[in-house]
Each structure stands twice: as C-alpha cells, then as structure tokens.
C-alpha cells in the first residue's frame with residue numbers, strides 16, 4: 001500500500017532527534033531510553049514512519065511497507081519464497097507497535113518488512129472537521145515520509161546488476177509499478193536506476209547504482225515549491241549541511257532540496273504531486289546522456305558527490 005517506515009542508524013541519538021524534530025518538524029511518539037526513538041509527520045496517522053537507532057555507523061537498518069489486509073502477508077510469504085528469496089515470519093510486536101509481519105532480504109542486500117497493522121495515533125488535525133494544518137509546527141513541518149532511495153551494486157564487467165534484480169523483484173513479486181528508469185551502457189541496456197510506485201505519486205521506492213549497498217536518501221513530503229524554499233531557509237538558519245539547493249527534478253518532476261542529518265544520512269524535502277501515476281502509465285526512460293538533466297533539470301550539470309556520497 002505505501003512506505004510504512006524506515007529504520008535509520010544514527011551516530012548521536014540526541015543530535016538526530018534535534019534534527020528530525022526541530023529542523024524537519026516530526027513528532028516523537030515513543031522513546032526506548034537511549035536506544036531508539038519513533039517519530040511521525042503531523043499528517044500521518046500510524047504510530048511512526050521513522051525509527052532512529054543509536055548505532056556506531058550511519059545508514060539504513062531496514063525499510064517496511066504496509067499492506068492493506070493481513071491476509072496479503074500470507075500471499076506475499078508464498079510468492080517471495082517461490083521467487084527464491086528467504087523470507088521469515090515475524091511475530092506480533094516484534095516489529096514495534098505492529099501486528100505480525102514478514103521479513104526478507106532484497107537482492108540489493110537491504111532488509112525489508114511487510115506488515116498490515118500498526119498502532120493508530122491519528123493526524124494532528126484529527127479526522128472531524130479538520131483544519132488544513134496544525135498550529136505549533138517546528139521547522140519544515142513535513143507532512144509525511146514520501147519515499148526512500150537505496151543504492152545497490154552494479155558492475156557490468158562482472159555481470160552484477162543488483163538494481164535490475166531488485167526492480168524485477170519489486171515488480172514481479174511485490175506488485176510495484178515501474179515509473180521511470182535510467183538505462184546506461186553502450187547498448188543502453190543496463191538499468192542503473194529506477195523509480196517505483198504503489199501509490200499515485202511518482203515514486204514510493206527508488207534504487208540506483210553504486211559501488212556498494214546503502215541508503216541514498218529518505219524524502220519527506222511538502223505541499224509546494226514555496227515550502228521547499230522556506231525549508232532551505234530553515235536549513236541555512238540552523239546551519240544544516242545542505243547538499244543541493246532548491247531545484248526541479250526532471251525525473252518525477254518534483255521540486256526538491258537535499259541535505260544531511262547530523263550522522264550524514266541524506267534527507268530530501270520533496271514537494272508537489274509531480275504527476276499522477278497509474279498502473280498502466282508508460283514507463284519513462286532516461287538515457288545516460290540526459291541522466292543529469294533528469295536529476296537536476298535546470299542545469300543538467302553533474303554533481304559528483306550526489307551519487308558518490310551516501311550512507
């Protein structure tokens with residue numbers, strides 16, 4: 001149904017908490033001592049969409065998608081097993097505040113969960129005659145966790161393409177739709193990045209090629225371009241390390257700003273619908289020559305660290 005949460009590793013829990021609450025405006029919904037904190041955006045209704053885990057390295061611990069009905073977990077368990085990927089049942093509550101779940105390792109090497117039930121908290125504006133936005137939001141006041149982009153190993157010389165393997169798995173086994181892709185190589189037959197969706201937004205999951213598995217970024221939704229600009233102001237005021245100032249993406253058409261949390265995990269604030277996705281939408285393909293136009297539409301310039309630096 002949607003990206004349910006991302007479990008992040010952070011080097012300094014208090015510094016991370018300050019970032020995700022005071023800069024991004026997320027709300028703390030639970031805390032396990034000095035170990036981990038659970039947060040949600042004001043416009044989300046489930047208990048959390050982000051877990052911050054105190055760790056000795058930065059990066060992503062796992063990602064989790066929510067399915068609509070518990071019975072679907074049995075179908076996915078069978079299908080994932082049939083695809084040749086090891087899948088385990090996870091008891092109720094083992095994934096905090098969630099019902100039973102299933103856990104498996106993506107071809108990219110990342111751990112992923114599917115679950116159907118998570119404790120309900122509700123939107124900050126409630127569900128009866130709601131105001132359009134709540135008072136007292138801090139920082140960017142992000143609405144919700146919009147998507148996650150992972151990195152996976154691609155080495156054509158050794159016949160390795162874990163991006164393509166992961167995309168095939170998401171499409172064929174998890175019923176995701178492919179929205180956009182980048183095809184590279186002399187014959188333009190090497191899939192080096194992809195944007196996939198279950199919702200009607202241009203992507204809920206993305207994956208790109210790198211020398212090793214990792215996290216490229218997690219992205220939070222804002223209404224529109226002026227919110228992206230204001231967020232960049234907030235980043236500057238708070239002396240947050242900005243990666244890319246407000247821009248338009250060619251791929252997905254979103255407006256965007258990239259920056260880093262105190263552990264070096266890349267964040268994005270992403271605004272606008274981009275376009276409405278539907279399961280039968282033709283797949284959009286970007287060529288290697290126009291890759292950077294796809295990433296940063298206005299300049300089309302390569303920003304080396306953007307693909308080379310990640311956690």
Ligand code: CA
Pocket residue numbers: 146147199201202203204
């Ligand atoms: Ca999305």
Ligand code: FE
Pocket residue numbers: 147149217219268270
């Ligand atoms: Fe993104």
